[in-house]
Structures are given as structure tokens and as C-alpha cells.
Amino acid sequence: MLQxxxxxxHRGAMAYAPENTLESFREAHRRGATWVEIDVKLTADxxxxxxxxxxxxxxxxxxxxxxxxxxxxxxxxxPTFEQAIACFGELGLGCNVEIKPCEGREAETARVTVETxxxxxxxxxxxxxxxxxxxxxxxxxREAAPEFAxxxxxxxxxxxxxxxxxxxxxxxxxxxxxxxxxxxxVEIRKAGYVLSVYTINDGDVARAxxxxxxxxxxxxxxxxxxxxxx
Numbered sequence: 156m157l158q159x160x161x162x163x164x165h166r167g168a169m170a171y172a173p174e175n176t177l178e179s180f181r182e183a184h185r186r187g188a189t190w191v192e193i194d195v196k197l198t199a200d201x202x203x204x205x206x207x208x209x210x211x212x213x214x215x216x217x218x219x220x221x222x223x224x225x226x227x228x229x230x231x232x233x234p235t236f237e238q239a240i241a242c243f244g245e246l247g248l249g250c251n252v253e254i255k256p257c258e259g260r261e262a263e264t265a266r267v268t269v270e271t272x273x274x275x276x277x278x279x280x281x282x283x284x285x286x287x288x289x290x291x292x293x294x295x296x297r298e299a300a301p302e303f304a305x306x307x308x309x310x311x312x313x314x315x316x317x318x319x320x321x322x323x324x325x326x327x328x329x330x331x332x333x334x335x336x337x338x339x340x341v342e343i344r345k346a347g348y349v350l351s352v353y354t355i356n357d358g359d360v361a362r363a364x365x366x367x368x369x370x371x372x373x374x375x376x377x378x379x380x381x382x383x384x385x
Contacts (some may be wrong), residue, residue, distance in 0.1 A: 157284065157304045157326040157349045159261040159371040162380045163251055164188035165354050166207065166315050174214060174250045175205045177242050186378035190249035190281075192353075195236050195268050196257055202226035203236035203267050209257055222257040236271050244277040249349075251329075251373070253308065254287040254296065265292040269300035284330050293323035306351065317346060327351060332364050332372070340367040358383025 167179025168186055174191055183191050194207040197220060211217040211276035215230045226235060234242070243250055252259030252272070265287070272283060286306040287293050293305050306327030307320045311334050320328060328343050343350045351371035355361050359371045361380045374380040 156376065157306075158281075159251075159284065159349060159351060160189050160249070161191075161371060161384050162188060162377050163351070163371060163373045164191040164377040165225075165373045165375045167191050168377055170356065170379075173232060175207060175234070176232055180239065180242050180248060183377055184246045184248055185377075187381050188248070188377040190251060191243075192251040192253060192286075192373050193239060194253045194255040195264065196221055196255045197260055197264050197267060198226045198229070199223055200225045201263075201267060203264070203271055204229065205234045205239050207255060216263050221259070222260070229356060236268070237275060240271070240275045240277070240334060243280060244308070247280065249281040249283065251284045251286055254289065254292040255277070256287075256289060261289045261291040262295040265295035266299050266362065266375065269296050269303060272303065273300060275352055284327065286327075290319060290323055293325065306349070309383060310334065312336075312343075316343075329353060329373070332360070332369070334362065335367070335369070337367045340364075340369060344368045355380065359378065 164183030166174035168183035172179040172182040193205050195203050206221050254265050278346045285296050285303050286308050288308040300369050302327045306329045307325040308329045310331045327349035329351040350369050352369050353373040355372050356376045361383050
């Protein structure tokens with residue numbers, strides 16, 4: 156059964172350090188997070204890296220697409236997935252691994268992600284959670300590595316949410332906390348799914364969402380939310 160902490164650091168602790176970097180993961184740990192959420196995509200030569208956007212421009216200033224760069228060309232601040240996993244092992248951090256494929260690489264990115272986890276994930280850590288907005292990525296992950304729990308990422312919950320979740324054998328729903336209604340929250344919990352929300356940085360909002368049935372809050376400022384929920 157999927158078990159998550161009350162709070163997960165979003166891309167590390169991006170309120171305090173550059174997102175999806177080893178520095179950010181260490182900052183999340185310093186601020187009390189026991190899990191972080193990261194984004195994984197592939198370089199041109201098929202190396203899984205930790206990066207949210209298709210382009211590196213916003214986060215590194217390099218105006219190139221990740222899918223067009225070889226791993227050897229990446230700026231030092233962009234960690235490979237392998238480096239991130241080593242960092243998690245060092246810090247004792249669990250991880251929600253979002254499969255964030257470049258267009259057309261949904262299945263490939265999922266396969267490489269789970270193969271990397273199978274090879275490198277430390278036995279001392281809780282099993283990772285795989286999530287994605289891309290149903291084909293989660294379906295591929297289910298077929299390639301059914302042992303890893305999956306959560307469907309949905310920005311706005313519509314009536315088809317349960318059918319989509321069942322199609323990829325999801326154990327959880329990760330959704331936009333600013334759009335979640337009490338009715339949907341009850342519906343998800345009654346159906347037996349673990350309910351997580353992103354990206355909540357206000358303690359009062361987090362408490363209200365937990366009151367609606369939310370079990371895990373993903374935050375840029377995990378320390379703020381941890382304090383609010385203690």
C-alpha cells in the first residue's frame with residue numbers, strides 16, 4: 156500500500172534554492188523534508204536528467220532543448236538522475252519521481268526511468284513513487300516495472316479521472332491543490348486512492364486541504380507546511 160509523508164519538497168526546496176538541483180535537495184533535507192519531488196527527462200543520448208522544462212533557458216540561461224543536448228554538454232548545475240539518486244541515498248530522502256518526457260518520448264522516458272531505479276535505488280530508502288501527467292508514460296512504467304507505485308498527475312479533475320487512474324493501475328492522484336474541491340477529495344479518498352496536492356506554500360491553505368482529506372502536500376517551502384501541519 157502506498158504510504159507518503161505529509162509533506163514533500165517540490166523540486167527540492169525551490170523557495171530557497173535552484174529547483175531540481177542537488178543544492179535544492181540538500182536544502183529540503185535541512186528544512187525537515189523526508190521526501191522530495193523531481194522531474195526526469197532524457198537528453199539526446201538517452202541519459203535521464205533532472206529537469207522540468209523542455210528548454211534549459213529558464214533555469215540555467217542556456218537556450219537549448221534538453222532533448223537536443225548530450226549529457227556531456229549539460230551545465231554542471233543540472234544533475235543526472237543517477238547523481239540525484241546518489242544524493243537521496245546520502246541524505247535518506249524518499250522521492251516522488253515525475254516522468255516528464257519531451258514530446259514523443261513518453262514511453263522511452265518511462266522505460267529509462269524505471270530501469271535506472273531498478274539498478275540504483277538504495278534498498279535503505281522507501282520505494283519511490285512514479286507520477287506523470289502523461290498516461291502513456293505511466294502505462295509503460297506499469298508494464299516495465301509494476302513494483303513501483305504510480306500516481307496520476309491531473310491539473311483539473313474531471314469526471315474521467317477514475318477511468319484514467321484505473322487504466323494505468325494508479326495508487327494515487329496528485330492534483331492542483333488550488334483547484335481541488337471538497338467533493339472531488341471525498342470521491343478520491345472513498346475510491347481508495349492516496350490524495351496529494353501541489354504546489355501549496357501557505358500553511359492555512361495546507362491545513363484546509365488536509366481537512367478535506369488530502370494526505371500529502373507538495374510544497375516549494377516544505378518547512379512552512381511542516382510547521383503548519385504539526
